[in-house]
Amino acid sequence: MRWSRSHIHTLKEVPTDAEIASHQLMVRGGYIKKLAQGIFTYGPLALRAIKKFENIVREEMDKRGAVEILMPMVQPRELWEESHRWADMGKGLLKFKNRLDQDFCLGATHEEVVTDYVRRDVKSYRDLPLNLYQVQTKYRDEIRPRFGLLRGREFIMKDAYSFDVDVASAHRSYRIMFEAYTAIFSRLGAKFVSVRADSGSIGGSMSEEFHILADSGEDALLVAEDGSFAANVEVCPALDATIPETNNDKLQHAEKFATPGLKTIDDLSKATGVAKHDLVKTLFFSAAEEGSKDLKPICVLVRGSDEVNPIKLKSLLKLANPPLMLNEKEVRDVTGAWPGSCGPVGLTIPIYMDNGVFSLKNYIVGANEDGFHLRNVNHNREYSPTEVADLRVAREGDKNPAGSGVLKSFRGIEVGHIFYLGTKYSKSMNATFLSEKGDATLIEMGCYGIGISRTVQAVIEQSHDKDGIIWPEAIAPFHVHICLLDIADLKCATVANQLYDDLWAAGVEVFMDDRDERPGVKFKDADLLGLPFRINVGSRGLQNNEVEVVARRSKEMEKLKVNAVVGRMKDLLRK
RNA sequence: CGGGGCGUAGCGCAGUCCGGUAGCGCGUUUGCUUCGGGAGCAAAAGGUCGUGGGUUCAAAUCCCGCCGCCCCGACCA
Numbered sequence: 001m002r003w004s005r006s007h008i009h010t011l012k013e014v015p016t017d018a019e020i021a022s023h024q025l026m027v028r029g030g031y032i033k034k035l036a037q038g039i040f041t042y043g044p045l046a047l048r049a050i051k052k053f054e055n056i057v058r059e060e061m062d063k064r065g066a067v068e069i070l071m072p073m074v075q076p077r078e079l080w081e082e083s084h085r086w087a088d089m090g091k092g093l094l095k096f097k098n099r100l101d102q103d104f105c106l107g108a109t110h111e112e113v114v115t116d117y118v119r120r121d122v123k124s125y126r127d128l129p130l131n132l133y134q135v136q137t138k139y140r141d142e143i144r145p146r147f148g149l150l151r152g153r154e155f156i157m158k159d160a161y162s163f164d165v166d167v168a169s170a171h172r173s174y175r176i177m178f179e180a181y182t183a184i185f186s187r188l189g190a191k192f193v194s195v196r197a198d199s200g201s202i203g204g205s206m207s208e209e210f211h212i213l214a215d216s217g218e219d220a221l222l223v224a225e226d227g228s229f230a231a232n233v234e235v236c237p238a239l240d241a242t243i244p245e246t247n248n249d250k251l252q253h254a255e256k257f258a259t260p261g262l263k264t265i266d267d268l269s270k271a272t273g274v275a276k277h278d279l280v281k282t283l284f285f286s287a288a289e290e291g292s293k294d295l296k297p298i299c300v301l302v303r304g305s306d307e308v309n310p311i312k313l314k315s316l317l318k319l320a321n322p323p324l325m326l327n328e329k330e331v332r333d334v335t336g337a338w339p340g341s342c343g344p345v346g347l348t349i350p351i352y353m354d355n356g357v358f359s360l361k362n363y364i365v366g367a368n369e370d371g372f373h374l375r376n377v378n379h380n381r382e383y384s385p386t387e388v389a390d391l392r393v394a395r396e397g398d399k400n401p402a403g404s405g406v407l408k409s410f411r412g413i414e415v416g417h418i419f420y421l422g423t424k425y426s427k428s429m430n431a432t433f434l435s436e437k438g439d440a441t442l443i444e445m446g447c448y449g450i451g452i453s454r455t456v457q458a459v460i461e462q463s464h465d466k467d468g469i470i471w472p473e474a475i476a477p478f479h480v481h482i483c484l485l486d487i488a489d490l491k492c493a494t495v496a497n498q499l500y501d502d503l504w505a506a507g508v509e510v511f512m513d514d515r516d517e518r519p520g521v522k523f524k525d526a527d528l529l530g531l532p533f534r535i536n537v538g539s540r541g542l543q544n545n546e547v548e549v550v551a552r553r554s555k556e557m558e559k560l561k562v563n564a565v566v567g568r569m570k571d572l573l574r575k
Numbered sequence: 576c577g578g579g580g581c582g583u584a585g586c587g588c589a590g591u592c593c594g595g596u597a598g599c600g601c602g603u604u605u606g607c608u609u610c611g612g613g614a615g616c617a618a619a620a621g622g623u624c625g626u627g628g629g630u631u632c633a634a635a636u637c638c639c640g641c642c643g644c645c646c647c648g649a650c651c652a
Contacts, residue, residue, distance in 0.1 A: 012601065012613065013587050017645055037644075092650070109652090143576080143650060150652095157652055209652090218651095310649085324649065327577090417652060451652030485611065520612040527612090538611065548611095 001478070003513045006044050010525050020216045022461035023148035025469050029528050038145025038153030042453070045511075045529065048477035049456050050156060054135050056187050056474065057158050057450060060180045066131040066160055071113045073137065077103035079112040082429045088320060094141045106139035111425050111447060114161045119431035122443070125165045128433060129173060133160030135452065147216075149457040150413060156452040163443045165435070167422075170444035174206065174420045177448045181210050181416050184450070189472035190459050193412065195221050196231040198311050199419050206420035210450075211412025212458040221410045222394055228403035231394075234311040236407070238392045239399035240356060252362050252376035254345075260371045263340030265304040268373070272364060279304030280357055280365050280377075282342045284331050285313060285323035287350075297326060297334045299347055301365075301385070302354040306392040316352065316389050335368045342366040345374060345382045353385035354392045413458040414451070421445040460530075469530025470553050478511040479573055481531040483522045485538035487514060495547070495562055496537040502566050507575050527552070533572065535565065 008030040017034075018024040026032045031046035042050060058068065077095075080086035086093070086105075094106045107113070114132055122128065138157045145153050162173035178194070185192040190212050197209040209232055211221060220233040231237075262268050269276045281304050288296040298317075300308050310322035317323070328339055334349060335342045343365030344351050357363075362376045379385055396409035426432065426443040435441045456475060463470045473479065480503060484496040496512065503510045511531060513522050519538065526534045536548040547565060549572075550557045560568055569575075 009585090009602095010613095011586065016581095016587075019646080090650090138652080140651070144646095144648090146646090151650095155652070159652085322649080414652065449652050454652055483611095518610055518612090518614070520610090520614080523612045525613080536611080540611070 001044065001511050003511070004515050008043060008045065008529075010528055018148065020147050020150075020461065021464055022216075022457045023150070025460055025464055025528070025530075026148055026457060029469060029530070032148060036153075038142055038151065040149065040152060040154075045477040046456070049471070049475045050452060052475040052477075053188070053456055054156075054158070054452055057135070057184055057452070060184045060187075061131075061133055061158075061160060064131075064176050064180050066133045066180075068134060069117075069132050070134050070136060071107070071110050071117070073107045073139070074104050075107050075113055077105065079116055080105060083112050083115075083425055084428065085112070092140050092142070094139055107136070108138055108140045109447075109449075110134070110136075110159055111161065111421075111445075112429065115425045115429045115431050115445070118161075118163055118443070119426075119429065122163065122431070122433050125433055125435050125441075128163055128165045128443070129169055130163040131160055131173060131177075132163075133158060133448075147457075149453045150218075150461075152453065155454060158450040158452055160448040162446040162448070163431075164446075165433070165441070165444065167444055170420060170422075170446055171206075174418060174446045177418050177446065178208065181418060181448070181450070185210055185212070185416065187474050188455070188459060189474055190462050192415070193221065193223060193230055193410070195223070195412075196235055197417065198232065198234045198315075208418050209414050210416035210418075211410075212415050212455070212462055213410055213412050214458065214461040215411055216461060217411035217413040219412050219414055221412045222396065222398070222407040223410055224400040224403060225405045225408055226400070226403055229400050229407070233394060233409075234309065235315075236394040236398075237401040238306075238309075238354075238356070238390055238394035239401055249362055251378050251381065254374055254376045254378070254382055256367050256369075256372050256374055258371060259341070259373045262373075263338075268364065269304065272375075274364060276304040277306075278360065278363060280343075280360065280363050281306070282344055282366055283308055284326040284334060284339075284342070285310070286326055286330075287313075287317050287319060287323050297330070297349050298323070299344055299349055299351045300354070300391060301344055301351065301357050302392050303356045303360070306354060306356055308354070308391055309393045312389070312391050313352070316387070316391070335366075337366065337368045337370050340366065341370050341372060342368055343374060343377070344379075344385070345377060347383070350386040351383065352391060353379065353388045355388050355390055356392055358388050413454065413461065415455040415458055416448075416450045418448045419446060421447055464530070467524075468528035471530045471532055473532050473573065476530075476532050478509040478531050479533060480508055480510045480569060481526045481529065481534045482510060482512040483519070483526055483534060483536045483538075484512060484514050485519045485522065485536060487516055489539045491542055492537055492539050495542060499535065499537065499547070499562070499565055503569060506566050506570055508566070508569050508573060533569065 010030050011028045014024050015027045018027050031043050032040045034040055093108055135158045139154050142153050145151050164170040164173055192212050194208050194210050197207045199207040222236045223230040262271055265276055281302050283300045285298050287298045314322045331339050364373050364375045365377050367374045398407050423442040431443045432440045460469050486492045500510050500512050532552050534550045541547050545562050546559045548557050
């Protein structure tokens with residue numbers, strides 16, 4: 001491909017609407033162009049990187065017996081009603097009507113369609129197992145798209161679905177996909193980690209995410225130093241390594257005391273001299289289902305130094321979505337006091353206690369009266385918790401739940417997610433087969449997603465420098481970037497064109513900057529685009545029949561005779 | 576949806592408080608000189624000032640509505 005005919009336009013200045021490096025670089029390099037919020041055109045270079053990654057994914061999937069199909073993007077309401085997700089997915093589904101006033105949605109995920117596809121023809125245990133996958137554009141009406149391709153509304157996803165006769169076989173399929181994903185992300189040459197995860201609105205009981213590590217990642221991960229454990233903070237058990245021992249003081253009499261103007265744990269800690277981890281924080285959530293009008297308030301107690309993890313609440317209470325915090329007015333309606341003076345004593349709503357609070361005695365809580373707290377409060381005396389459970393957010397330094405040592409925190413970009421679904425969809429959509437014994441049996445399912453367009457940008461987030469992108473070879477749009485430094489010089493042009501043809505003939509993918517630009521401009525742009533190797537063809541070097549080969553990552557340069565270039569490039573690229 | 580900010584040339588911005596001729600840098604076009612890390616000089620093209628209404632002799636500027644975008648919070652590959 002030649003630059004002059006590629007419609008690639010680079011930007012010197014950083015676009016104001018791009019926050020993180022990878023987004024800025026993709027825009028500056030002309031890789032992507034925004035059409036609307038969260039919706040992008042992929043330019044020729046971006047598309048090549050995407051296709052390369054898609055093909056890595058296809059190879060690893062095919063190798064493990066998965067079969068590629070392509071399902072419709074426009075899907076009828078009836079199908080989504082069967083799984084109850086027409087309502088459950090809420091506004092994330094983009095819904096619309098056709099001219100006959102029938103309801104449709106754009107495919108946000110394909111469990112329904114693929115289950116329908118399979119149930120129509122799978123009749124016997126002999127037809128299983130199956131693993132069907134597709135690479136396709138998804139549309140999710142994200143609340144807040146941001147960071148370019150990292151959170152688009154429209155994005156490219158590889159989604160795979162496994163169908164098995166029983167749990168053991170389904171677990172095998174899940175493990176195979178785990179291996180496939182490990183192989184896929186290893187081939188990218190990016191630092192990644194797989195972690196335990198929440199299964200979100202997809203459902204199911206077993207779930208792991210694959211994350212590309214990057215400081216700008218939206219997810220917080222906790223990883224054991226000895227590698228025995230890794231989890232998304234959303235689901236990470238909290239075993240506080242430094243939790244203070246229970247004090248053995250006798251129980252004191254509870255009493256009310258004035259705390260005018262003290263609203264936060266910080267204020268209270270300063271005013272009373274009690275450490276934050278010995279104070280008890282009282283928070284209120286609504287455990288009502290989304291869309292429901294009732295509040296169904298619940299109270300949650302954690303240590304003053306801890307945060308409530310709503311995902312853990314969701315799991316404990318078996319809700320579809322994480323509960324939302326009550327606003328100040330709602331809290332006042334429930335407790336009679338504004339937030340800051342609320343406590344569990346005297347409440348009639350369910351009280352959930354984080355197990356970190358359980359060992360405390362004689363502690364301070366709000367009195368449910370503005371400007372007052374209670375001291376020397378003890379549970380199972382002034383009040384009784386409905387349930388004691390792990391409800392707080394785990395953090396760096398907590399004990400490793402699976403081995404020795406402590407957890408270390410990282411940030412990651414979620415690029416893959418695998419779920420064991422069980423019979424969630426086969427049950428609601430009645431997808432069965434006849435077993436060996438002749439019984440109608442529900443199919444065991446799993447589903448496995450990779451955010452293709454997201455991964456490509458995530459790789460950039462992890463691999464760039466101040467000058468631009470540094471593509472790993474595996475998904476670089478091209479291997480080599482020829483800078484033709486003087487298009488008017490006949491010898492330069494001839495040599496560059498010959499190299500271009502010879503390299504392609506040798507299996508090296510070449511991009512040539514044949515624009516009428518000064519060398520400085522071409523060098524800057526080459527660094528910005530970030531192809532692994534650059535070849536400078538200039539009249540200065542050609543006086544000695546030499547060109548320069550520069551590695552993008554190390555910036556190391558070597559001078560080569562023109563006729564040695566093809567061999568050297570094949571060598572460098574191990575072709 | 577809640578909170579904050581912004582909308583002026585392809586991109587980045589000033590001008591808005593205090594109403595009075597539409598401005599700067601980059602980019603683009605033409606010419607000359609340059610030519611190995613985003614060149615210099617000269618000339619030029621390019622704007623319904625997001626949009627609809629109102630106030631006024633006069634609105635980018637003041638007032639009201641709407642639309643769009645960005646950032647911070649609850650969703651997900």
